[in-house]
C-alpha cells in the first residue's frame with residue numbers, strides 16, 4: 001500500500017491538568033472544540049498530516065495527562081518526542097509557575113536538545129488573565145504564543161509556525177524522525 005506521508009514527527013504536549021492540552025490537540029487535528037472537561041487518563045494521541053515545502057509531514061501528537069499520578073506513564077513518552085509543547089492556562093498563575101517543573105521534567109526525561117514551544121492557552125477569557133503576556137515572553141526568552149483552543153484562529157498561527165519550525169532533512173530516510181534544525185528555522189520551537 002502506498003505511503004501517505006514523507007516524514008513522521010512525534011510531538012508531545014505537557015502541562016498542568018486542565019490547562020487545555022486535549023482541547024488544543026482536538027482543535028489542531030479536527031478543528032473542533034468541546035467545553036466538557038474529561039481529564040486524560042495516562043496518554044493518548046492524534047494524528048494530523050500537514051504540508052511543508054510540498055512534503056507530507058505526518059504529525060503524531062501525544063496528549064499527556066497533567067495529573068501527577070500519571071507521571072510515571074507520561075514521562076516514558078518524552079524520550080521519543082522530537083518537539084515538546086509546554087502549555088499553561090493564562091488565567092491560572094500556578095499553571096505558569098509549574099512550567100519550571102515541566103522544564104525540569106523535560107531535562108530529566110527527554111532527549112538532549114529537544115525542541116520546545118510554550119503556549120499560554122485560554123486567551124479568549126482575557127478578562128480573567130493572571131499571567132501577563134510579557135511575562136510569558138520574558139521568562140522563556142524564545143517564541144511564546146497566546147492561543148485559545150476555543151477558536152481555530154490562534155491555533156492556525158501555531159500550525160503555520162510549526163510548519164516553519166520543521167526543517168526537512170533531505171538526506172534522512174523516509175519515516176525516520178528528522179531533527180529540527182534550530183539555526184535555520186524561523187522557529188516556533190524554542
Ligand SMILES: Nc1nc2c(ncn2[C@@H]2O[C@H](COP(=O)(O)OP(=O)(O)OP(=O)(O)O)[C@@H](O)[C@H]2O)c(=O)[nH]1
Pocket residue numbers: 015016017018019020021022023024034035036037038039040041064065066067121122123124125147148149150151
Ligand atoms: N475558555 C476556554 N476554555 C478552554 C480552552 N481550552 C480548554 N478549555 C477548557 O478547559 C478545560 C480543560 O481542558 P482539557 O483540554 O481537557 O485540559 P487538559 O490540559 O487536557 O487536562 P488533563 O487531561 O487533566 O491534563 C475544559 O473544560 C475545556 O473546555 C480555551 O481555549 N478557552
